[in-house]
Amino acid sequence: MKKIIDGKINSTEYDNALCKVLWILKEANISEEDKEKEIDVCEGFRNDWHKKNALSVPTFRKLIYATYGILNPNVEWENIPYANQEAYEVVKQIAYININKFPADSYSNDLEIKKAYNEGKDELLKQIKDLNPNIIIFGNTLKYFEDKDLAEINWNISKTEKKYADNNTFNTAFYIISNNKLCINAYHPSYPKIADKTYWKEIREAVLSWKSNK
Numbered sequence: 001m002k003k004i005i006d007g008k009i010n011s012t013e014y015d016n017a018l019c020k021v022l023w024i025l026k027e028a029n030i031s032e033e034d035k036e037k038e039i040d041v042c043e044g045f046r047n048d049w050h051k052k053n054a055l056s057v058p059t060f061r062k063l064i065y066a067t068y069g070i071l072n073p074n075v076e077w078e079n080i081p082y083a084n085q086e087a088y089e090v091v092k093q094i095a096y097i098n099i100n101k102f103p104a105d106s107y108s109n110d111l112e113i114k115k116a117y118n119e120g121k122d123e124l125l126k127q128i129k130d131l132n133p134n135i136i137i138f139g140n141t142l143k144y145f146e147d148k149d150l151a152e153i154n155w156n157i158s159k160t161e162k163k164y165a166d167n168n169t170f171n172t173a174f175y176i177i178s179n180n181k182l183c184i185n186a187y188h189p190s191y192p193k194i195a196d197k198t199y200w201k202e203i204r205e206a207v208l209s210w211k212s213n214k
Helices: 011-015 058-071 086-093 110-131 147-152 196-212
Strands: 021-025 094-098 135-139 173-178 181-186
Touching: 011 086, 021 058, 021 110, 058 086, 058 135, 058 196, 086 094, 094 110, 110 147, 173 196, 181 196
Parallel strands: 021 094, 021 135, 135 181
Antiparallel strands: 173 181
């Protein structure tokens, strides 16, 4: 199998963004017949192939709404465009990578993801460092990263206060690294037990809290 290509959805828009947002997920669900092909997971977003199913696929939908909330914090939930309409355009400004760089199936195995992390961490950490994001959103993936590895690329959370966007739900944790760096530890956007609005709201609250500390 060939390694999957991931990274910036649109290099120009990401590089010129006032706030660079990086999503880190687990792995790409690739159909059996496509596993031997060279695949760029960002291409589908870049060319609007996912626009038609942006509402029906929870990972796409929540990622879009949460990103929209980060980039448009003054827009309230009821005024956000649908994920398959104007809101979709926010994906062009983000970077999106997976821990496992090889094709996978629909079910993720924690041991396999950790193994992929251990075997590919040098490449993965360099990729994060080169992307130089302001905000990293871990979609239930922070647990695979070693604190010392994050510290090596200047994302040290071990000595940073862990806060929650909502102290009643404890769904979304965040760490203010500096005025220019925010680490968010959220559920994977496909997680069905958190409503779209809650997912959007808690990530937005984490970002607003970070901005208020600048």
